[in-house]
Amino acid sequence: MMNEPWGKAGPAVAARQVTKTYANGVRAVRSVDLEVPPGEIRAVVGENGAGKSTLMKMFYGLEQPSAGAILVGGRPRVLRGPASAIALGVGMVHQNLMLVPSFTVAQNVVLGVEPGRRGLVDPKAAVERTARLAEESGLTVDPRARVEEVSVGMRQRTEILKALHRKARVLILDEPTAVLTPQETEDLFAAVRRLRDGGMTVLFISHKLREVREISDKVSVMRAGSLVGTVATADATERSLASMMVGRDLSLDVERSPARPTETTLRVRCLGYEAATGQWLHGLDFDVAAGEIVGVAGIEGNGQSELAEILAGLRRPSTGTVHLDGTDTAGLDVAGHRRAGIGYVPEDRLYNGAALDASIADNLVVDRHDRPPLARRGVLYPGAVRAHAEELIGEYAIRTPDPSVPVRALSGGNLQKVIVARELSAGPRLLIASQVTRGVDIGAMRFMYERLVAARDAGAAVLLISADLTELLGLSDRLLVLKDGRLVARFDDTTGLTEKRVGLYMLGVEEHGRDRLTVGLDTLTAGPEDPGETT
Amino acid sequence: MSSVLDVVLSSAFLAAVLRIATPYLLAAFGGLVAERAGISNIALEGQMLSAACTGALVAGYSGSVALGAVSGVAVATLLGVLLAALRLELGADAIIAGIGLNLLASGGTAYAVYSLLDDKGGTSGLKSGSLPSITLPGVENVPVLGDALSGQNLVTWLAFLAAPFVAWLFYRTRFGFHLRAVGEMPDAAESVGIAVRRVQYTGLALSGALAGLAGVFLSMGYVSFFVRDMTAGRGFIALAAVFLGGLRPWGVFLAALGFGAAEALAVQLGTLDVPPQLVSTIPYVMTLVALALYAWRRKRRGRAVPAAASL
Numbered sequence: 110m111m112n113e114p115w116g117k118a119g120p121a122v123a124a125r126q127v128t129k130t131y132a133n134g135v136r137a138v139r140s141v142d143l144e145v146p147p148g149e150i151r152a153v154v155g156e157n158g159a160g161k162s163t164l165m166k167m168f169y170g171l172e173q174p175s176a177g178a179i180l181v182g183g184r185p186r187v188l189r190g191p192a193s194a195i196a197l198g199v200g201m202v203h204q205n206l207m208l209v210p211s212f213t214v215a216q217n218v219v220l221g222v223e224p225g226r227r228g229l230v231d232p233k234a235a236v237e238r239t240a241r242l243a244e245e246s247g248l249t250v251d252p253r254a255r256v257e258e259v260s261v262g263m264r265q266r267t268e269i270l271k272a273l274h275r276k277a278r279v280l281i282l283d284e285p286t287a288v289l290t291p292q293e294t295e296d297l298f299a300a301v302r303r304l305r306d307g308g309m310t311v312l313f314i315s316h317k318l319r320e321v322r323e324i325s326d327k328v329s330v331m332r333a334g335s336l337v338g339t340v341a342t343a344d345a346t347e348r349s350l351a352s353m354m355v356g357r358d359l360s361l362d363v364e365r366s367p368a369r370p371t372e373t374t375l376r377v378r379c380l381g382y383e384a385a386t387g388q389w390l391h392g393l394d395f396d397v398a399a400g401e402i403v404g405v406a407g408i409e410g411n412g413q414s415e416l417a418e419i420l421a422g423l424r425r426p427s428t429g430t431v432h433l434d435g436t437d438t439a440g441l442d443v444a445g446h447r448r449a450g451i452g453y454v455p456e457d458r459l460y461n462g463a464a465l466d467a468s469i470a471d472n473l474v475v476d477r478h479d480r481p482p483l484a485r486r487g488v489l490y491p492g493a494v495r496a497h498a499e500e501l502i503g504e505y506a507i508r509t510p511d512p513s514v515p516v517r518a519l520s521g522g523n524l525q526k527v528i529v530a531r532e533l534s535a536g537p538r539l540l541i542a543s544q545v546t547r548g549v550d551i552g553a554m555r556f557m558y559e560r561l562v563a564a565r566d567a568g569a570a571v572l573l574i575s576a577d578l579t580e581l582l583g584l585s586d587r588l589l590v591l592k593d594g595r596l597v598a599r600f601d602d603t604t605g606l607t608e609k610r611v612g613l614y615m616l617g618v619e620e621h622g623r624d625r626l627t628v629g630l631d632t633l634t635a636g637p638e639d640p641g642e643t644t
Numbered sequence: 645m646s647s648v649l650d651v652v653l654s655s656a657f658l659a660a661v662l663r664i665a666t667p668y669l670l671a672a673f674g675g676l677v678a679e680r681a682g683i684s685n686i687a688l689e690g691q692m693l694s695a696a697c698t699g700a701l702v703a704g705y706s707g708s709v710a711l712g713a714v715s716g717v718a719v720a721t722l723l724g725v726l727l728a729a730l731r732l733e734l735g736a737d738a739i740i741a742g743i744g745l746n747l748l749a750s751g752g753t754a755y756a757v758y759s760l761l762d763d764k765g766g767t768s769g770l771k772s773g774s775l776p777s778i779t780l781p782g783v784e785n786v787p788v789l790g791d792a793l794s795g796q797n798l799v800t801w802l803a804f805l806a807a808p809f810v811a812w813l814f815y816r817t818r819f820g821f822h823l824r825a826v827g828e829m830p831d832a833a834e835s836v837g838i839a840v841r842r843v844q845y846t847g848l849a850l851s852g853a854l855a856g857l858a859g860v861f862l863s864m865g866y867v868s869f870f871v872r873d874m875t876a877g878r879g880f881i882a883l884a885a886v887f888l889g890g891l892r893p894w895g896v897f898l899a900a901l902g903f904g905a906a907e908a909l910a911v912q913l914g915t916l917d918v919p920p921q922l923v924s925t926i927p928y929v930m931t932l933v934a935l936a937l938y939a940w941r942r943k944r945r946g947r948a949v950p951a952a953a954s955l
Contacts, residue, residue, distance in 0.1 A: 192837030207832035209825045220825055221836030228818050271836065 119183035120144040121310035122168055122199070122279050127177035129163050137163040139334040140177070147278070150301065150311040152321040152342070155331035156354055156550035161314055164331070165281050168312070169201040170194035181279070195221075200272025201281040206264050210257035214250050215239040218270045242270050248300050261409070262293040269300070280304065281312045286320055290408050291578065291612035298324050316551070318347040319579065330354055355551055363558040366566075368586035370398035374570035375420070375539050378632070380429035382415055382594075389594040390415055393429070394627050397539065402561065402571040404585030404603075406578060408615050412594035413574045414456060417543045420572070421453035422446030434538055447476055452537030454528055456544040456574070462528045463516045470498035470512040473531050505530040506556065522553030529557060533564055540564055543574045558584060578608040590614040599626050657912055658792035662800055663866065664911070665904020667692065667858040667875075669803040671882035672900040673810050674854030676893065678724070679886055680814070681847030682827035686742030687727050688855045689879025690749030691720035695859030697753035697767075700870035701760065704772035713775060713864060717856035723749070724852020728845045746879075754872050766871035767863075774868040775799055775860070799861040806854065811893035823847050855879065877928075884931045888938045899934070906930040 122145050129138040138160040145151045155161045166172040167179055170188030178185040181197045188194045191201075208217045215235045224238060225231035239252040248266040256264055265285060272280050282301070286294045301311055301324060315321050321328055322342055329339040330353040337353050375397040382390040390412045397403045407413050418424045420431060422443040431438045433449050441449060455462045463472045474483055474494050483493050498512035507526045509519065516524050525545065532540060542561060546554040561584060565571050575581050581588060582603055590598035590611060598614040598621045600606055613619045671688045678685030685691075695716035703712025723745055730741040758764055777795045786793070814820040825833040826843045834840050858878070863870040881903050889896030910926040 190837065191835050192839075195837050201835070203835065207829070207835040209829045209832050211828060212825065216821070217832075220821070220833070221838050223818055223821060225818065229816055230818055230821050275836075 120180065121147040121149075121182065122312070123180040124164065124167070124174075125178045125180060125185075127164070127167065127174045127179065129160075129167065129172060130175045137334055138167070138174075141331075141334075141336045143329060143336060143339075145279075145310055145312065147310050148305055148308050149327065150305050150313055150325045152313045152315060152325035152328045153331065154315060154318065154321055154328060154350060154354060156316070156552070159331040159354070160334040161331045162283065165201065165283060165312065165314060168194065168279070169199055169281060195275050195277075198276060198278035199281070200269075200275055200277030200279065202265065202268040202272065202283060202285060204283045204285075204287065206261075206268055208256045208264055208267060211255065213253055213255055214259065214263070214267050214270075215252035217256055217267055218242070218252075218274050220271070222275055238274065239270060242273050246270070246273060246300060247303055260293075261288045262290075262296070265289070265297065266300070269304075278308070279310045279312065281314070283314045284316070285313070286315065286317060288409060288576070290615050291608050292616060294320065317579070318350050321350070322347060332356055351551060363555070363562055363583060365562045365584070368401040368565065370401040370586070371568070372399055373397070374399045374434055375572065376430075376432040376435075377420075378430050378432075378630075380416075380419065380431065381427050382412075382419060382424065383427050384415060384424075390419075390426075391595045393596055394630055395589060395596065395599070396630055397570040397572055399538070399568050399570050400565055401586045402565050402573055402584055404581040404588040405572065405574045405591060406581050406588060406611050406615060407591035409576050411591045411615075413591055414543070415594075416591070417453070417456070417541050417572075417574055420539075420541050421451060421455075447535070450536075450538030452532035452535055452540040452569075454525075454532050454540070454542045454545055456547070458525055458528055463524060465517040466515050468498075468513045469502065469507065469509060469516055469519070469527055470494050472516050472527055473498050473501055473512075473534075476531065476535060501530040501534055504534075505560075520550075522549040525549050525557070526553060529560060533560060537564075537569055539570045539572065541572045541574070544576060545573070546575075546577065546580060578611055582606055582608065582611070592617050592620075596626055597621060652909065652912070655789075655791035657908060658789070659796070660908040660911065661901070661905045662792060662796055662804075664908045665901050666797070666800045666803040666861050666865070667878050668882050668885060668900040668903050669897065670799070670806060670858035670861070671855045671879055672885040672889070672896050673806045673893070674724075674851040674858070675883045675886040676810065676889070676891065676896045677813075677823070677847050677854065678851035679891060680827045681823050681844050681851075682830060683728060683731050683844055683848060684738045684742065685724065685727060685848065685851045685855070686739055686883065687723060687745035687749075687879075688851075688858075688882055689875050689877065690742075690746035691723045691852050691855035692859035692862065692875045692879050693746075693749045693753055693873065694723055695720040695856035696863035696874060697756060697859075697870045699860040700767045700770065700772045700863040700868070701756065703864060703868075704767060704770035707773075709773045709775060709864065712772060713860045716860040716864075717853050720856025720859060721849050721852040724848040724850070724855070725845060727852075728848035732841050732844060750873060753870070757870065757872065764872070766869055766874070768869040768871075770869065772864070772868050774864045774866065797861065797865045799857060799865055802857065803861075807893055807897040814893060819843070819846070855882075858882075881927065881931055884935055888934045890938075902934070903927055903930065 124141050124143040127138055127141045128136065130136045141164060153161045163172060167174050170190045170193050179188060180186065181199060186197060209220065218239045219235040223230045224234035236252045239250065243250050248269055250263050250266050250270065251259065256267065285297060289297060305311055313325055322345065325342045327339055328342055328345055328350060330337045330350060332354060373396045377393055377395050380390060380393040405413055415424065419426050422438065422441060422445065433451065436449055438446060438449060459465065474497060478484055478489060483490060483497060495512055502509060502512060505526045507530065508523050516527055545557050549557065561571055561573065573581065573584055585603050588600040588603050588606065589596055592615060597617065671692055675685055675688050698719045699712040699716030702715040703709050706712065727738065727741055727745060730736040731738045757767055761767060761769055763769055775798050777797050778801055779795050783790055783793050814824060822833065822838050822843050826838060826840050830840050862874055882900065885899035885903055886896055889899040907927040910923045913923045914920050
């Protein structure tokens with residue numbers, strides 16, 4: 110494919126007074142002026158809904174500006190779709206990767222611009238081309254491997270190779286590190302720097318300020334649809350960027366006193382699980398005490414989701430026992446788990462965290478609608494439901510005009526507040542919090558952190574599962590690492606622990622011995638063979 | 645029992661299998677193309693029926709068998725495009741829209757025949773002719789197969805050529821490459837600049853055309869008239885073959901051939917001393933058993949997406 114000619118000088122991409130107003134009247138981007146010169150890594154940061162994604166979509170032709178102009182290669186362009194953006198040399202790596210799972214890496218790389226003559230595809234040329242691009246760019250991939258069978262890191266490299274195959278001169282990376290381990294992130298950054306040194310212009314969208322500081326040359330900050338400012342990365346601190354993003358001084362560091370753990374609340378012994386999908390858990394042994402936050406780290410898909418769902422009662426373990434305050438939870442249904450004192454913030458709040466078309470008020474009572482004061486003798490009291498909702502909306506600062514608003518209309522952060530409000534107001538003995546701050550803006554993130562610490566201080570046992578290591582290290586009193594469904598590390602003191610060090614365990618480079626993993630745990634056997642010891 | 649074996653091993657039986665499998669093969673490939681394009685074509689039945697009716701009527705009135713066949717295929721193609729439009733432009737559920745098209749075809753063909761010929765049963769009163777049979781020179785000298793292949797209808801030859809054609813289309817051509825990407829991951833296809841809708845329209849048109857060829861064979865292959873509802877569920881059995889074949893061309897080929905063999909067996913056993921009602925259930929029982937087997941196998945493998953053959 111031939112790229113259209115670019116002007117000689119000037120920015121690689123630019124926005125001139127760009128405004129985007131959606132049909133429903135929402136103004137996502139307001140009069141933004143942005144210029145990115147060739148060969149620069151420009152980070153674009155902002156809270157959810159700040160307009161950064163919409164702006165990027167306009168550069169890639171997925172959205173068209175309502176007013177103003179998009180410039181590529183120094184000239185105003187009308188991008189009717191990704192095809193015209195690609196033709197101009199703009200490539201985009203989406204947050205949720207756009208790959209065909211049953212195709213090979215090479216097939217995905219060439220898709221849409223296949224080598225071959227007269228309507229045919231030349232498979233050999235596709236593999237060769239992919240291998241050559243991989244070698245030139247340092248983005249290592251196996252061209253013949255099926256995408257569904259390769260790691261997330263390789264999938265992402267495949268996406269970048271896709272853009273390179275299309276001769277991209279501008280690369281838009283939308284939250285590329287969200288699913289990567291620290292090591293994979295470093296590799297990605299090294300490759301991105303190499304591309305930049307070869308003349309590539311990179312737009313890096315992120316909300317991880319530490320990574321933005323590491324990778325970018327300049328940072329543009331967006332807030333509420335407007336460009337607040339652009340600063341040289343060298344002159345910025347995480348704190349200064351955060352306050353630009355939210356418009357006020359805000360720190361994500363949570364002040365928390367040392368934990369004062371008391372008696373063991375959750376006791377997991379020899380827990381094993383075999384899922385139809387092939388995801389296993391093997392012989393997990395750990396305790397969580399009242400008054401402590403125990404973090405669970407691991408690359409996504411190493412058993413964290415299964416663990417959370419087993420503890421919440423949504424799946425049954427194949428082997429082993431789970432005790433909550435001395436009660437065996439085997440044989441309890443999900444409602445039984447809840448009555449026993451388990452609260453659960455699921456990782457996919459849109460799928461199983463809330464009933465999206467039901468109101469805030471209804472979502473807040475789904476676990477307690479059948480008892481006083483909300484209901485008596487099987488009859489619900491709407492007034493009580495509403496009062497209950499209003500109380501929690503106030504307490505958890507849920508931004509909504511009314512409790513009757515369907516939760517679908519809420520932003521990610523506000524929806525998560527509804528779920529956290531429901532789970533915490535039940536006064537759980539054990540709170541399982543899975544990816545609590547995923548897709549949540551900084552203000553709400555901080556709010557969640559404070560609430561988790563408050564729940565801990567009130568005597569709840571908290572199991573915090575997260576893909577965000579910064580968050581885990583900031584909140585956890587103790588930290589466990591899962592790899593391939595097994596516990597591979599246990600840190601009883603998280604002070605001074607670095608992300609890089611935890612990353613080594615997540616990747617399986619290092620591993621703690623069984624003694625260290627189980628030190629201090631009582632009776633490690635569970636199951637029918639010695640019932641006497643488990644009591 | 646030996647009489648059954650004699651029947652099954654005869655070249656006459658083999659010839660019957662090829663003949664009876666023809667509409668299953670064509671319709672199943674039609675279903676396969678649509679399925680891989682991401683829109684289930686449950687309207688195969690109606691497309692076949694419309695093509696059968698149109699073919700017989702046009703051939704009868706114009707006196708040209710070729711014009712009839714082309715018109716039949718064209719109508720089914722349009723129905724494929726209509727299904728795509730209902731799905732893509734109006735956001736209708738493909739299954740519901742497909743059921744609607746099937747009902748429309750059933751009622752519409754009966755109405756057309758009645759209003760034109762004043763006959764509620766079919767077009768037997770109209771002289772419409774049938775498509776030619778083909779005998780390759782020398783083919784009858786091939787042992788066993790020779791007699792079976794000799795004198796098969798043109799459409800039967802096309803049905804057997806459809807398997808390599810669809811496999812080639814899927815795995816060697818740019819269009820097939822795009823079609824599979826669109827069906828599996830439309831967002832990914834769109835993000836690389838593939839015109840998703842255009843691919844889906846083309847796929848559904850091809851799907852309708854293949855089903856149309858199957859329909860034309862029914863009314864213009866060995867008979868030369870249209871009978872009301874003469875497809876008798878073949879479109880649905882073909883759809884079963886699509887899934888039983890694991891959404892792959894050669895798998896679908898074998899499955900459709902299997903259904904053809906089952907029906908041929910039922911026909912042959914009908915001449916023996918077996919209750920005909922029982923015999924006529926064979927293809928349908930086999931469909932259910934096969935689908936249960938397929939589901940069981942897939943469950944054991946624990947994978948939902950068919951791994952396409954490599955590029």
